Amino acid sequence: METQLLGDSLQQLEAAANLIKNGEVVGIPTETVYGLGADAANEDAVRKIFAAKGRPADNPLIVHLADFSDAVRYTSLIPPLAYELAEKFCPGPLTMIFPKNSTIPYVTSGGLDTVGIRIPSHPVMHRIIEISGCPIAAPSANTSGLPSPTSAAHVMDDMKGKIAAVVDGGQCQFGVESTVICFEGESRVRILRPGCVTRQMLLTVCREVIIDDAVLNGLSKNEKAASPGMKYKHYSPKADVVLVDSSLDKFIEYIGSCNESGVYSLIYTADADKFPYKYMTYGDGSLEQAHYVFQRLRELDECGAKKIYVRAPSNDEVGLAVLNRLIRAAEFEVIRI
Numbered sequence: 094m095e096t097q098l099l100g101d102s103l104q105q106l107e108a109a110a111n112l113i114k115n116g117e118v119v120g121i122p123t124e125t126v127y128g129l130g131a132d133a134a135n136e137d138a139v140r141k142i143f144a145a146k147g148r149p150a151d152n153p154l155i156v157h158l159a160d161f162s163d164a165v166r167y168t169s170l171i172p173p174l175a176y177e178l179a180e181k182f183c184p185g186p187l188t189m190i191f192p193k194n195s196t197i198p199y200v201t202s203g204g205l206d207t208v209g210i211r212i213p214s215h216p217v218m219h220r221i222i223e224i225s226g227c228p229i230a231a232p233s234a235n236t237s238g239l240p241s242p243t244s245a246a247h248v249m250d251d252m253k254g255k256i257a258a259v260v261d262g263g264q265c266q267f268g269v270e271s272t273v274i275c276f277e278g279e280s281r282v283r284i285l286r287p288g289c290v291t292r293q294m295l296l297t298v299c300r301e302v303i304i305d306d307a308v309l310n311g312l313s314k315n316e317k318a319a320s321p322g323m324k325y326k327h328y329s330p331k332a333d334v335v336l337v338d339s340s341l342d343k344f345i346e347y348i349g350s351c352n353e354s355g356v357y358s359l360i361y362t363a364d365a366d367k368f369p370y371k372y373m374t375y376g377d378g379s380l381e382q383a384h385y386v387f388q389r390l391r392e393l394d395e396c397g398a399k400k401i402y403v404r405a406p407s408n409d410e411v412g413l414a415v416l417n418r419l420i421r422a423a424e425f426e427v428i429r430i
């Protein structure tokens with residue numbers, strides 16, 4: 094199949110929306126990462142998403158809507174707390190999980206009775222949802238297991254020949270995927286995947302916010318994942334990733350003692366002057382590191398890196414989202430010195 098590259102003119106967004114209406118899959122920019130969008134209510138279209146990504150059938154897709162008021166059409170119960178959260182964080186990088194109704198097929202929900210709902214703020218995604226009139230199921234637009242795409246070129250790298258079109262809406266603002274939460278009782282939520290809507294931000298609305306154990310730890314062998322995506326190898330470039338949690342001095346000393354070939358480091362931008370080995374930088378504060386992390390992992394592959402030592406981000410707030418992705422990219426190989 095030929096994959097068209099579309100721009101963001103109204104005419105081209107109409108073309109993208111028509112493809113989706115007709116059951117095709119389109120790569121679409123959002124404020125977090127690029128998504129692979131299809132009509133969430135069309136089973137055949139949704140199957141094409143799973144096929145293009147090589148995604149396990151039990152990993153549910155998030156359904157994207159133009160406005161939170163549309164969520165009642167696809168769910169059977171929305172707690173009052175969700176409306177308060179929506180008031181504050183929608184549109185934006187927050188996905189809330191609700192019991193689904195029969196409009197959402199089990200193919201979309203990965204066999205679960207629940208569905209994740211997100212209202213994206215990116216104007217291109219928003220327009221495509223509005224014009225198509227479809228609820229849009231969209232996982233990140235990478236091949237399953239690879240780093241999520243933050244530009245149209247990344248989507249093309251993974252999806253060329255496998256989907257109908259990619260819409261180029263520029264670089265994604267946040268660079269990591271949305272915060273995924275579920276509700277427990279009237280005033281408590283659980284973070285299943287951290288993102289740029291942080292625990293502190295959620296605490297301005299919810300009395301209690303729990304961070305699920307699986308955010309920073311692997312699941313033990315027979316444990317059931319609250320969020321199926323957490324059990325798979327994820328976000329990994331071709332090179333081996335190792336996360337190093339240490340001071341800069343200890344990090345430099347450690348890299349100096351590695352005598353493997355093809356070693357690159359991913360370090361804070363502020364440390365570049367002092368760093369004597371091959372490196373790329375991924376910014377300084379957590380928001381900047383979120384913006385660059387996936388892009389750099391892809392670029393390091395292009396440089397021919399065989400092994401990437403990443404100086405770990407802080408685990409505060411947005412840093413927790415970056416750490417969560419890097420821990421999985423490293424398949425839980427973390428060195429603490």
Ligand code: TXA
Nearest residue numbers: 125127128153207208209232233270271319320321322
């Ligand atoms: O920012 C984002 O969320 C991006 C953009 C495209 O919107 N989408 C995204 O989708 O990251 P995906 O499929 O790559 O990741 C969705 C995660 C997976 O870990 C999945 O298991 C979890 O959310 N998830 C989705 N629906 C769920 C549900 N009903 N219950 C539990 N976890 C769910």
Ligand code: MG
Nearest residue numbers: 232233241270
């Ligand atoms: Mg993904």
